[in-house]
Amino acid sequence: MAPSQVISVPKTDPGAYNPNRPAGKLLLAQTAHLREALIKHLHEMAGVLAINIRSLKTEGDVSAYVEKVTKVLHPHGVKPSGK
């Protein structure tokens, strides 16, 4: 890479770090949103736990159940398209 003009960025003041700063409205709202998402997540998990696995009879029943559990345990999984 050819030489470019380098702009020096000043360091942040050493005393800036303060994890004891009172949390503002935005951060408190963030916690409320996170809790809501967690509650929604737990309700979904409770719904999956409520399924009686002895009621599963067919491969279709099992695959639907396995998908629900896998989504909880591995939410980043990708669903492939069918044939």
Add this chain to the structure above:
Amino acid sequence: MSKGLDSLQHIVVLMMENRSFDHMLGGLSLVSENGKKKYPKINGLTGTESNPDTKGAIVKVQPNAQFQSQLDPDPDHHFPGVDLQIFGGQQGDGRVANMQGFVKDYFTQTNDVARSHNIMSYFTPDKLPVLTTLATEFAVFNGWFSSIPGPTICNRAFAHYGTSFGQVGMDIFYILDPIPSVYERMIQAGHTAKIYYYDQQSSTMEIVNLLKSQPQIFATYDQFIGDCKAGTLPEYSFIEPCYNDHPGVDGGQILASDQHPDHNVREGERFIANTFNAIRTNQDLWNSTALLVVYDEHGGIYDHVVPPACTSDGYSAKASDTGTGVPFNFDRLGIRVPAILVSPWIPRGTVVPGTEDPANAQIFEHASIPGTVTNFFLRGDAKRTVREQRARNFLHLLTDTVRSDDDCVVFGNLS
């Protein structure tokens, strides 16, 4: 289509927190060189702008903004407070926006007349070498406004959906209407998109409707840096800064870098520089990426430009939700924020005119973000609001000429 657009493969948006245009960039208009204004096209401050305080004294803008401790308590930026800031306390149908209520509103937070004057502070450009360098080296927008005269969550929703679905505040809401986020649109069409939050202790502000429902679109800032190095950046990336001070995994100190008052502004400068450098130092990525640095809203801090009217997104917030006693039909933008577009395909010193130049004004707001991304990558093919469809796109600023490598800055002293 310009050669710059032909080369474009990635759009990256870095959204910072709660600073107005005049507070961060307004001082550029006061810089002189050889007896002339150095940046005459930038619609910043003249130095004579003022607001009355609660005692009736006139308070001029002041070049004394500090990196921290000056705007504590946090200035009001909820809907009724911003209404006071814009209209100066006028009520009724015939009122005219005058941007005269900032000091009065900050007094409601401080209960201290002298401290209420701090809301008129602005940074001299030497204090913000990163933001002012990017603004003067690439393209700065004179007319980029927050989408709603209100706080963070609803404004950020516009950046993701092109609407806040009728929300004007910070409340939890669920999306019932069939308007997908820009990330869903991209992924469903076979494209790539990610939201990079700083780390798990900072997380994201896009929680209930995105983190919960679409965790696959999220990654951390470390992964953004890695993706830049490896050349594996998605077509569209949205970056969230660190929102709180917290210990690092190795016992070190992680500072909030979002610049939300009262977080350290200089740490945000370093974060912006780090993000720029991550793109800048990969030559292929640099030549094929447009980086937008923008703030979600003004944070209650003074700006002199009256927010213009806009196309409604079809929603209406009830009087009980706005807190002003009257409903809001999403037909007026929020207060102006800093916005800078970075690319080697943009000529140095580009200034995009705003309301100061009515004949040539180009007005942007956060619906311009999903609007631009959707139009560029998906040719506009997505269910979206009229507001987003009409929002101005920003990629026309990329020209046919790429600047040489030694004609573009890089930031140093970041380790």
